[in-house]
């Protein structure tokens with residue numbers, strides 16, 4: 001033990017000398033390391049910070065620092081007041097302005113519910129998933145059954161179709177907070193469907209939740225066989241109640257509403273059914289309906305973003321998120337002059353399919369007014385449109401702050417003033 005301590009201390013001292021010799025700025029650090037008392041070399045602490053007491057909560061489940069205060073906010077999506085007259089909260093937006101990396105902590109994952117803040121309290125020991133309809137063998141799986149089957153773990157975003165930006169929103173949480181990204185674990189739906197055996201005319205399926213409105217949605221069978229996931233795990237633990245405990249359907253890249261929470265039944269059918277959730281797609285041709293289910297390529301700068309403040313001129317990493325229902329993000333570009341010129345951003349980790357992708361671009365702010373924007377291209381070549389392009393597509397008059405019809409994946413501008421304050425560029 002004694003010799004181990006000595007060698008560790010020597011390594012630290014040598015490291016300090018090296019740091020001191022290499023750069024001028026490390027001078028402040030090097031003496032501190034040089035004076036390091038012996039106990040630090042043994043892994044102790046030499047500082048004078050107050051100690052956090054090991055409460056029951058901290059010991060058993062852990063908590064973030066009380067200095068970290070980022071929270072979800074109620075979101076008045078679709079003009080629906082939140083809370084409503086009955087005290088129900090329907091939508092919670094994730095604090096993207098404070099996000100780092102690509103995983104949204106489960107406690108900050110956005111929430112959208114057609115039923116408000118009352119959610120079914122389901123005992124997983126009693127919960128089952130039944131697959132029926134146009135199958136050779138209808139089957140009912142308990143949670144234990146599902147966990148015996150081969151599992152997959154995948155990073156996927158979900159985004160509510162109502163996640164749209166306008167000039168009245170102050171922060172990226174208000175403008176883009178109805179999307180999040182988590183690591184989901186479960187069984188591929190295709191695994192279960194192979195067990196049941198599909199009949200030839202099973203061309204669509206309907207997924208049903210456990211509430212009275214059921215949250216049912218119609219989806220094409222090709223998607224079921226491709227990458228749909230029956231998820232019981234989220235970010236390394238059980239899916240949280242607000243996100244569908246104990247079981248939810250993940251339909252990677254489709255609009256949020258298709259990702260049925262509290263999943264209890266999947267029915268194989270031979271046509272597009274008209275459920276509560278399908279009204280939003282009413283006008284669509286059933287043959288093409290699936291095309292309109294997919295989230296387009298979208299990106300947003302999360303830092304600096306509305307409500308934040310640049311302390312002064314100099315270097316900043318412009319950081320943001322990009323995602324697409326069409327697959328992985330291929331590239332992201334950032335403009336710091338209102339879209340006149342574009343620069344290639346750095347992609348921070350290998351982009352996953354239908355997952356948030358972190359990008360960064362180093363920017364030397366000269367202290368003048370600036371408008372910063374991001375745009376992305378996905379793996380099948382789809383490019384995130386400008387708001388002008390979206391207006392052209394829908395043939396509606398364009399204004400800087402108009403209501404984008406359909407899904408809003410248009411480019412989002414943030415304005416930087418000379419005093420370093422950041423505001424909504426659509427205002």
Ligand SMILES: Nc1nc2c(c(=O)[nH]1)N[C@H]1C(S)=C(S)[C@@H](COP(=O)(O)O)O[C@H]1N2
Nearest residue numbers: 110111112113114160209215243256257261
């Ligand atoms: N059973 C059920 N599933 C549901 C919903 C619901 O209210 N009930 N809301 C849907 C909507 S509108 C969205 S955007 C996503 C949101 O998933 P999240 O709350 O986990 O973010 O779940 C979908 N699945």
Ligand SMILES: [Mo]
Nearest residue numbers: 112160256257
């Ligand atoms: Mo949604």
